[in-house]
Amino acid sequence: MKKYEKPYKFVNGIWQLVESMGVHLVEYTDVTGVSDGNGRLLIATSKGDFQADKVLYTTGYETPPVGKRVGANINRSYVIVTKPIAQSPIWHENALIWETKNPYLYLRTTVDNRIIVGGLDEEQAEVPHSDKLIIKRCDQLKKQAQALFPDLPIEIEFSYCATFGDSIDGLPFIGEHPTKKNHYYLLGYGGNGTVCSMLGSKILAELMTGKVHPDAHIVQPKRTSSLIKDGKTVIN
Ligand SMILES: Cc1cc2nc3c(=O)[nH]c(=O)nc-3n(C[C@H](O)[C@H](O)[C@H](O)COP(=O)(O)OP(=O)(O)OC[C@H]3O[C@@H](n4cnc5c(N)ncnc54)[C@H](O)[C@@H]3O)c2cc1C
Structure with missing residues (x-):
């Protein structure tokens, strides 16, 4: 198996595990709305309606x-992945390189000795609809990487753009809606979003079964911030 097929295998492994635990998974389905009805939640989807006692939104960015997410800024970010580089390590200890000026630039290596270069964030909450802009921006990323490492043969094999979000206080939104009972959120933000997913699953397993988690108050959606006007909560 090629190295970059492992995330696919990982997701399939999770899928098989939860199915073996009795979870019913419905794929290729858009949730178009959730409303209250007769003490239960009615979930409208592109494949028909469902009912549930509780709903957990894991919709990413x-x-x-x-719910309105006022405590986060959603941008878009560009990434290139190079062809494998012959020399190893590619640079000193293949360390993660993060240039912190704004817009930032980061470079890291993969197990099959490619370079991932990302950055050039733009304040747009959706990805471009044409490939033309993606190719242009990714070419800029290539030039930036080449300027840092003029002797490396940097050739693009994959390039893409994705939405990317940061919450205004740097924390994820994990927990129940401030006023809508039984609507829960697991929304991780920033460059460590996958860590938030793990943390959130532990906190929500407690909250959704009526228990208390000692860290839940730190990430709860009903928190406010001095950066939000009118004392609104981060999700409202
Ligand atoms: C370029 C880039 C680089 C990143 N680098 C890192 C990194 O190095 N380390 C790190 O930890 N994190 C990183 N992140 C963040 C990380 O990818 C996210 O935090 C993580 O994927 C969030 O996982 P999630 O399951 O919460 O949401 P997602 O993986 O975004 O999944 C949300 C899913 O919900 C679906 N969805 C949305 N709305 C609906 C709807 N109405 N109905 C049905 N389905 C819906 C979407 O289609 C999607 O499949 C990066 C993100 C980007 C874009």
């Missing part, structure tokens, strides 16, 4: 079907 996309807009959740219920």
